[in-house]
Amino acid sequence: MLIAFAVAATVAVAATALMVSSRHPVHALLDLILSLLAVAVIFYLLGAPLAAALEVIVYAGAIMVLFLFVVMLLDLGRVAEEAQAALEPRALRVPVLLAAVLIAEVMSLLVQAPSGAGGRQVGAAAVGGALFGPYLIAVELAALLLLAGLVAAVHVGRREDAGDTRGSGS
Amino acid sequence: MSGAVPMSWALLLALVLFALGLIGLLVRRNLVFILMSIEVMLNAAGLAFVAAGARWGEPDGQVMFLFILAVAAAEVAIGLALVLQMWRRFGDVDADLTGRRDGG
Amino acid sequence: MAGALPFVIAFPFAGFVILALAGARMSRRAVAAIGAGSVGLAAAAALVAIPAWLAAPHRELVCTLWRWIEAGSLSTPIMLRLDALSLVMTGVVTGVGFLIHLYSIEYMRDDDGYARFFAAMNLFVAAMLVLVLADTLVLLLLGWEGVGLCSYLLIGFWYRDPANGRAARKAFVVTRIGDTAMLIGLLVLFDRLGTFAIPELMARAAARWPVGSPVAIAVAALLLAGAVGKSAQLPLQTWLPDAMAGPTPVSALIHAATMVTAGVYLIARTHVLFELAPPVQTAVAVVGVLTLLMASFAALAQHDIKRVLAYSTISQIGYMFLALGVGAWTAAIFHLVTHAFFKALLFLGAGAVIHAVDGEHDIFKMGGLARRMPLTFWTFTAASASLAGLPLVTAGFYSKDLILWRALSAPGIGPLLWAGGLAGAFLTAVYIFRVVFIAFVRPAAEPGRALHRPGPWIGVPLVVLAVLALTAGALEVPRTLGGVHLFSHLLSGVLPEAAHEGSLGLEAGAQLAAAVVALAGVAVAWWAFGRRPESVAAPLGTAPRRRVFELWADGWGFDALYDRVVVRPLVRLSEAAKGDAIDALAMSIAGLAVRLNRGLALTQDGRVRRTLAVLAAGAVLVGALAVLT
Numbered sequence: 022m023l024i025a026f027a028v029a030a031t032v033a034v035a036a037t038a039l040m041v042s043s044r045h046p047v048h049a050l051l052d053l054i055l056s057l058l059a060v061a062v063i064f065y066l067l068g069a070p071l072a073a074a075l076e077v078i079v080y081a082g083a084i085m086v087l088f089l090f091v092v093m094l095l096d097l098g099r100v101a102e103e104a105q106a107a108l109e110p111r112a113l114r115v116p117v118l119l120a121a122v123l124i125a126e127v128m129s130l131l132v133q134a135p136s137g138a139g140g141r142q143v144g145a146a147a148v149g150g151a152l153f154g155p156y157l158i159a160v161e162l163a164a165l166l167l168l169a170g171l172v173a174a175v176h177v178g179r180r181e182d183a184g185d186t187r188g189s190g191s
Numbered sequence: 192m193s194g195a196v197p198m199s200w201a202l203l204l205a206l207v208l209f210a211l212g213l214i215g216l217l218v219r220r221n222l223v224f225i226l227m228s229i230e231v232m233l234n235a236a237g238l239a240f241v242a243a244g245a246r247w248g249e250p251d252g253q254v255m256f257l258f259i260l261a262v263a264a265a266e267v268a269i270g271l272a273l274v275l276q277m278w279r280r281f282g283d284v285d286a287d288l289t290g291r292r293d294g295g
Numbered sequence: 296m297a298g299a300l301p302f303v304i305a306f307p308f309a310g311f312v313i314l315a316l317a318g319a320r321m322s323r324r325a326v327a328a329i330g331a332g333s334v335g336l337a338a339a340a341a342l343v344a345i346p347a348w349l350a351a352p353h354r355e356l357v358c359t360l361w362r363w364i365e366a367g368s369l370s371t372p373i374m375l376r377l378d379a380l381s382l383v384m385t386g387v388v389t390g391v392g393f394l395i396h397l398y399s400i401e402y403m404r405d406d407d408g409y410a411r412f413f414a415a416m417n418l419f420v421a422a423m424l425v426l427v428l429a430d431t432l433v434l435l436l437l438g439w440e441g442v443g444l445c446s447y448l449l450i451g452f453w454y455r456d457p458a459n460g461r462a463a464r465k466a467f468v469v470t471r472i473g474d475t476a477m478l479i480g481l482l483v484l485f486d487r488l489g490t491f492a493i494p495e496l497m498a499r500a501a502a503r504w505p506v507g508s509p510v511a512i513a514v515a516a517l518l519l520a521g522a523v524g525k526s527a528q529l530p531l532q533t534w535l536p537d538a539m540a541g542p543t544p545v546s547a548l549i550h551a552a553t554m555v556t557a558g559v560y561l562i563a564r565t566h567v568l569f570e571l572a573p574p575v576q577t578a579v580a581v582v583g584v585l586t587l588l589m590a591s592f593a594a595l596a597q598h599d600i601k602r603v604l605a606y607s608t609i610s611q612i613g614y615m616f617l618a619l620g621v622g623a624w625t626a627a628i629f630h631l632v633t634h635a636f637f638k639a640l641l642f643l644g645a646g647a648v649i650h651a652v653d654g655e656h657d658i659f660k661m662g663g664l665a666r667r668m669p670l671t672f673w674t675f676t677a678a679s680a681s682l683a684g685l686p687l688v689t690a691g692f693y694s695k696d697l698i699l700w701r702a703l704s705a706p707g708i709g710p711l712l713w714a715g716g717l718a719g720a721f722l723t724a725v726y727i728f729r730v731v732f733i734a735f736v737r738p739a740a741e742p743g744r745a746l747h748r749p750g751p752w753i754g755v756p757l758v759v760l761a762v763l764a765l766t767a768g769a770l771e772v773p774r775t776l777g778g779v780h781l782f783s784h785l786l787s788g789v790l791p792e793a794a795h796e797g798s799l800g801l802e803a804g805a806q807l808a809a810a811v812v813a814l815a816g817v818a819v820a821w822w823a824f825g826r827r828p829e830s831v832a833a834p835l836g837t838a839p840r841r842r843v844f845e846l847w848a849d850g851w852g853f854d855a856l857y858d859r860v861v862v863r864p865l866v867r868l869s870e871a872a873k874g875d876a877i878d879a880l881a882m883s884i885a886g887l888a889v890r891l892n893r894g895l896a897l898t899q900d901g902r903v904r905r906t907l908a909v910l911a912a913g914a915v916l917v918g919a920l921a922v923l924t
Binding site: 213216217220222225286287289 | 901904907
């Protein structure tokens with residue numbers, strides 16, 4: 022169990038690191054998908070099969086595909102390569118520092134807190150029961166959020182036609 | 192199957208992923224890469240939630256993960272729409288182009 | 296009738312109102328009739344009031360007209376008082392004023408501002424009468440300010456020339472210094488004694504304040520400051536020579552006969568306060584002596600005939616202050632009266648001369664006028680003689696001699712003051728006969744020049760004043776020469792007289808000294824200026840003497856001194872304040888907001904990555920706070 026976890030964790034971290042430092046958007050996206058899949062495995066290992074399924078279907082399957090669509094639509098491959106050629110090691114200093122601080126903070130908490138292990142699986146039925154129970158309002162709000170996101174994306178992404186003078190020029 | 196994966200390990204993993212995403216966010220200039228780094232961070236947060244929920248055997252962690260998913264989806268949609276607009280306007284998706292000098 | 300008293304003021308005031316509103320549309324004759332007529336009617340009203348005054352108890356007519364200020368314990372009605380002192384002053388103001396108005400009918404005929412002139416002159420007469428007839432100090436202050444206003448209006452009468460405006464402003468500002476001190480004094484009096492009515496004030500002050508008490512000294516000093524300003528004494532005398540920028544009748548009426556004597560009147564009216572403050576009274580005398588000497592030297596060095604007369608006025612009022620300072624109240628008022636006659640005459644004569652030579656003021660450019668303008672010459676000479684105090688035949692002799700005798704017989708520094716006064720008398724004779732000889736007797740600088748001879752409106756007042764200047768002395772003749780005391784008897788109810796009477800011999804000796812000094816002055820003037828005309832143009836050879844001469848001509852450099860010490864620091868201060876420190880402080884808030892905006896706007900420049908960086912750092916910071924607390 023723990024070994025599987027360790028392997029999956031390593032894969033996830035490595036894939037993410039590759040993604041962050043990648044030059045080519047498509048390669049980066051694939052790396053990201055790999056990372057997400059590794060995390061899905063971890064979800065399963067934690068006894069959350071629904072989360073694992075959702076991770077694969079929604080996150081890796083829908084959101085990343087959307088990314089792919091846009092990258093390929095705009096043919097960003099070539100452009101990104103040239104821009105990233107200018108990336109210097111110097112720019113890494115502050116972000117790495119921030120990340121290190123962050124890790125230190127949370128680790129200090131982790132060290133203090135008891136870290137029990139779970140044991141049972143929490144299946145889809147339990148999650149569904151929670152969603153339609155105490156978290157009902159949040160579900161509705163999430164739906165509203167998705168609607169708002171939809172409308173906003175349509176509006177923001179529209180084409181500026183010659184006769185279209187309405188709305189704030191963005 | 193639902194083994195004894197200590198919560199602290201999972202949280203540590205989430206932390207590392209989050210930190211990597213943060214670094215990517217701050218370092219990259221390409222807007223698409225920035226968005227991807229945000230996704231990484233969101234995912235890491237979701238992992239933390241699920242791990243915590245599994246520790247106590249409650250569905251709440253997964254419920255939170257679901258909502259994070261919804262948020263990520265909405266955010267990606269709008270973010271990519273912005274990328275589209277930027278591409279149309281500038282021909283490039285470099286984040287520095289949003290500064291005032293270029294009339295952004 | 297007692298009811299005639301308010302009319303004394305009402306007539307000139309009505310004249311002012313009519314001329315101010317409708318004068319521009321009236322004919323010259325109508326303006327003259329109203330302008331001069333109103334003052335004449337005022338004089339008539341004063342005469343009409345005399346029987347009632349004689350019949351009144353204590354020879355005091357008090358007329359309460361209206362309520363004015365009633366606020367809590369403060370109650371000042373408008374009250375007029377006619378007693379011997381104010382009767383004398385009223386007589387001078389209306390009588391001499393009327394003559395000057397008659398003179399102005401012809402003198403100002405060619406001026407566009409004819410109606411404006413008479414309107415302002417009438418207002419002045421009204422204000423001056425308010426001043427002398429007031430029974431409350433507040434009403435007196437009203438008249439005081441009123442004459443100051445009219446002085447300003449009339450000095451700057453020819454307003455198109457900015458220099459005249461400056462002279463008017465200078466007069467106003469300098470007297471304002473004195474006025475402010477006087478106002479403070481008034482307020483202290485009210486605060487301590489609870490009333491503004493003059494008789495009550497004097498009675499309460501005498502009852503409550505011991506001689507030499509600090510509050511009496513303070514109040515008397517403040518009132519003295521006011522008198523010094525209005526009467527152009529040291530150190531506030533700088534405005535009077537410049538005030539000659541106004542038309543000559545103005546100089547005659549305001550700056551010789553009446554307004555400048557208001558200070559003397561004030562001190563005489565409030566003499567009780569000065570008797571309660573001996574140091575201040577001594578200061579009055581000292582100021583008088585210093586002023587009369589300083590002004591006499593200055594008069595000696597002037598070219599402009601009117602400036603000679605201006606310094607002469609300053610000097611003669613110094614004599615009045617000297618008299619007040621040694622307690623010779625009646626003598627001061629007597630000299631005030633005779634001075635009004637001969638000084639007004641001198642000014643009117645100078646005006647006739649200036650008018651005749653087409654506006655020339657410089658005596659060195661005149662000459663030969665004795666033969667061509669005999670009336671003017673003889674009246675001018677009569678006035679000069681009276682000013683110099685030529686013995687026996689001139690009124691000036693009697694009034695000036697009375698002052699000198701009182702000074703000599705006064706205790707303490709009396710003899711020192713007397714010596715100063717005597718020296719001043721010598722100088723007076725010299726400087727005025729210098730003018731007579733250079734401007735009239737000497738052959739003309741330009742022989743062929745045309746002259747405008749004066750008409751009857753100018754001539755008659757000159758003659759009347761000349762008669763008065765010579766004969767008014769008969770009112771008060773010292774005992775060594777017969778002993779007529781009409782004048783002091785008249786004023787005895789109002790002004791106390793010093794009890795001290797020195798020895799007869801000393802008095803006769805003093806009179807002899809005064810007579811000799813006056814005649815000697817005339818002789819010196821003749822020797823220096825009359826005998827050798829060609830020596831006049833270059834009076835002094837050596838440079839140090841020339842510098843002294845120029846210092847005198849400059850009025851002892853007071854203008855330069857005040858400019859350096861007062862004016863320039865004030866100007867610098869106001870220029871510094873122009874930067875408006877308070878406004879800058881208020882605007883600094885706006886400036887801060889703008890700077891803050893600019894700073895904050897830098898964060899809104901749309902640079903995404905910077906925003907992200909700040910967000911990340913902030914989140915980490917918050918996490919650190921959460922962890923550490």
